Amino acid sequence: MLRSAASLAAGELRVVRVRHCSGDALASAAKSSPQLSILSIQSSPSVTDRSMLTVASCCPILTELDISYCYEVSYKSLEVIGQSCPNLVVLKRSIFNWLDSSEHVRTVPAEYLRACPQDGDREAIAISRSMPKLKQLVLKFAKLSGVGLNSIAEGCKELxxxxxxGCANLTSRGIEQAAANLKNLETLVKPNFYIPRSAFHMERYGHWQLYDERFQTNVFQI
Known part of the structure; x- marks a missing residue:
């Protein structure tokens, strides 16, 4: 479906919001969508650094990117996206709640949770060095420490x-210090170390085997 939408748009596709997108479909769509400015591919385990490199090279005017729960996408993609898309102002890179794995039982495959990125600081440093114009950054449950957060505060001054x-590796003091360096900061969502299950509204992932594009929930805009 994503390929078809990109083909019909004839190079004018500007907004893509999909889930469970394949890497090949994403790369194909990116190659024919130079005007793409908003890309959301949440929960797309088939998307890898390779397909994200294609996005970076073919979609230079990207302003908003959501790669939450895309665990085959690493800090390398963040670096290249930042360098190739200088107008990026919104980045969403959340992961599942690893503090209470019980809430994922029977809804998310264990192997998917085990693939959760462990290098939170490396990703944070990649963001800080390549995305200086960011205004909105969402890192729910990311595993960054004070080192990564300080790097973001130093490199993303316009946040x-x-x-x-859910970023449980951070301390209150570290967060306060980082926030003090972000003069434009209007909204700061803190980790909230007491996290009741009622705070989460996890989507149903009983169809994990159905990663075919026919089962996507899609939004495309020209």
Whole structure:
């Protein structure tokens, strides 16, 4: 479906919001969508660094990117996206709640949870070095430490919204120090170390085997 939408748009596709997208479909769509400015591919385990490199090279005017729950995408993609898309102002890179794995039982495959990125600081440093114009950064449950957060505070001075919900490796002092360096910050979501299950509204992932594009929930805009 993503390929078809990109083909019909004839190079004018500007917004893509999909889930469970394949890497090949994403790369194919990116090659024919130079005007793409908003890309959301949440929960797309088939998307890898290779397909994200294609996005970076073919979609230079990207302003918003959501790669939450895409565990085959690493810090390398973040570096290249930042370098190739200088107008990026919104980045969403959340992962599943690893503090309470019981809430994922029977809804998310164990192998998917085990693939959860462990190099939170490396990703944070990649963001800080390549995305200086970011205004909104969402890192729910990311595994960055104070080192990564300080790097973000130093490299992303224009941040207005910073969401650190569930980032349990951070300290209150570290967060306060980082926030003090972000003069434009308007909204800061802190980790909230007491996290009741009722705070989460996990989507149903009973169809994990159905990663075919026919089962995507899609939004395309020209």
């Amino acid at each position: 207005e919204v910073l969401d650190l919900f």
